[in-house]
Amino acid sequence: MTFDYDLFVIGGGSGGVRAGRVAAANGAKVALAEEFRMGGTCVIRGCVPKKLMVFASGYSEMFDDARAYGWDVESGAFNWPRFRGKLDAELERLEGIYRKLLNGSDVEIFDARATIKDAHTVTLSTGQDITAKHILVATGGRPVVPDMPGAELGITSNEIFNLETMPKSILIVGGGYIASEFAGILNGLGVQVTQFYRGAQILRGFDDEARGLVAEGMRAKGVDLHLGTNVVEMRAATEDDLKGIDGGTLMDGGKPAPMPGKAAGHGIWVKATNGNEQVYDQVMFATGRAPNTDGMGLENVGVTLGRKGEIIVDEYSQTKVPSIYAIGDVTDRIQLTPVAIREGMAFVETVFKGNPTAVDHELIPSAVFTQPELGTIGLTEELAAENGPIEVYCSSFKPMNHSFAGRDDRVLMKLIVCADTRKVLGCHIVSDHAGELIQLAGIAVKMGATKEDFDRTVAVHPTMAEELVTMKEPVRAA
Template identity: 80%
Template sequence: MTFDYDLFVIGGGSGGVRAARVAAATGARVALAEEYRMGGTCVIRGCVPKKLMVFASGYAEMFDDARAYGWDVQEGDFHWPRFRDRLHKELDRLEGIYRRLLEGSDVQIFDARARLKDPHTVVLSTGEELTAKHILVATGGRPVVPEMPGAELGITSNEIFLLDAMPKSILIVGGGYIASEFAGILNGLGVDVTQFYRGAQILRGFDDEARGLVAEGMRAKGVDLHLGTNIIEMRAATDADLRGENMAAPVEEGQPVGVAKGAQTDGIWVKATNGTTRIYDQVLFATGRTPNTEDLGLDAAGVKVGRRGEIIVDEYSQTNVPSVYAIGDVTNRVQLTPVAIREAMAFVETVFKGNPTPVDHDLIPSAVFTQPELGTIGLTEEQARDLEPIEVYCTSFKPMNHAFAGREDRVLMKLVVSRESRKVLGCHIVADHAGEMIQLAGIAVKMGATKEEFDRTVAVHPTMAEELVTMKEPVRTA
């Protein structure tokens, strides 16, 4: 059978674009369809704009620190429209780069939605039908909004970058990395931030000691974090609400109630499980993400999906239909951009280079851009002690730059070590630039470095990271 293409990629995010480009470099005929903007979640509404907002939000503390270090600095007000406009110019620039990279690789681009008709055919929203020997689904994921009355008044992380104005107050619902990151960002930009999480501690799945310090640091910086708390009811605020007549805990005198895009009202009235009620300018739901598999024609092609809608794949990213593969968040394996890119590279090695390459999901370093920041790789203390006897090496201290400026921020350096093999099973850092540090520490952990090899490494002084190689005695064993 003759096909129009050797590979048709559905989705123009980081994984899909990388797969298309690298496959085309082998001489394959490749096409890619994207219904929205090239770059996907990471570039357009995720990692990149979020990190730029992290940078922006850090300047308030920098002004204070600068004065402590002798600089005559006058603190100003944050101007959201100026930042937002520049942010979108940068995203436009990055999207253009993605598009030019595809064009330069001779990948044919279709600005349309694509659906599977059968194992070798896709139908575009323009009406075209195209065939391919292989189809790669890389459609990513999207935020989930809870089903409850009034939920339509809130926004998700997709809309936070599009606001006409910064809200003066916001309720963030959720305790994962997205919720916690935006709590720190918006707090740093001068927004009155409240965060509800129904669990006992934020950042479930991360090391308990590390996430506890992150929560403590967030509260110290001004985030009003409520654990074991959720929304019972939310609705558009009424005049009676605005006058404080329906408040279990009245609005503080002078508290502004503004208008933000996404809310069709002068405020959103929220009743919480802890018995309090309050009006917020905005409510942000960060309560999870789900794979983008709706209306993709997966049933028509015979592709199996899991109970959360994720495409089920094997270690080579192949579905139960031999011609159809899937990578990235749509598979709900590890929802990280660099992982999607690695999966794309392994897919091309397997399918177009004749070198079967399983995806390596072991020991992936990651960072949570909360304030304070968290970097991690490997097993948490809790996970490791359930597997084998361990030693824990840990220190928490006030770093030099914070101490001099009179700030109370503390950092955490932690190694989880196997008592038998002496390998470092996990490394967890809470500190400024923890993401930068964990990238480098991750190399050693991935190589299987032992605690003694860490110890033999000469410290770089004075740095926070030197503590990783100077902790000589375990603080506890398990």
């Protein structure tokens, strides 16, 4: 059978674009469809704009630090329209680069939604049917809004970058990395931030000691974090709601609740599970993500979907339909951009180079750009202890730069070591630039370094990271 293309990629995010480009470079005839903007979640509404906002929010503390170090500077107000203009321009530039790379690789681009008609055919929203020997689904994921009264009044991480004005107050619902990152970002930009999380501690799944220090640091910086708390209902606030708060009749912990900003009309009235009522300019939901598989026709052609709608694939990213593959967040394996790119590269090795390559999903370093920042690789202390015996090496201290400036920020450097093999099973860092540090520490952990390998490495002094090679005695064992 003759096909229009050797490969048709659905989705213009990092994984899909990389797979399409590399397949084309290996002689395949490739097309790619993207219904929104090239770059996907990471470039357009995720990693890149979020990290730029992290940078912007960090300046709020730098003025005080500069004065402590002898500089004569004055704090200024954050100008959201000015920043957003530069942010939009940067995202347009990056999208242009993605398109240029695809065009330069002779990948044909279709700016349309694509659904799957059969094992070798996709249908575009323009009505056109296109055939391909292989189909790669790389449609990513989307934020999930909870099913509750008034939820439609809230926004998600998709909309946060497009706000016309910065709210004076915001409630962030959720305790994962997206919720916690934006709590720190908006707090740093001068927004009055409240965060609700229904669990006992934010950042579930990360090392308990590390996430505890992150939560402590967030509160110290001004985030009003409420654990064991969720939203019962919400609605558009009325003038009476605002008067009630002004009069102190709505209570929070026995004190009159603070008067929020009223930039967005009368704001949003929220009732919490603890009985508190409050009005916020804005409510943001960061309560999970779902794979983008709705209405794609996958089930009709025999592709198996999981409970959350994720595409079930084997170790080579192949679905139950031999001609259809899937990579990235749509498979709900590990939702990280570099992982999607690795999966795309492995797909090309398997399908177009005749070299079956399974993706290595073990020991992947990652960072959470909270304030303070968290970097991690390997097992948490809790998971490692389940298979013990282990030794825990840990140091928490005030770093030199913050101590001199009079800040109370603390750093955590932590190694989890197998007591039998001496191999470092996990490394967890809470500090400025923890993401940069864990990238380097991750190399050693991935290579199987032992605690003694760390010990033999001479410290770089004075640095925060030298603690990773100077901790001689375990603080506890399990």
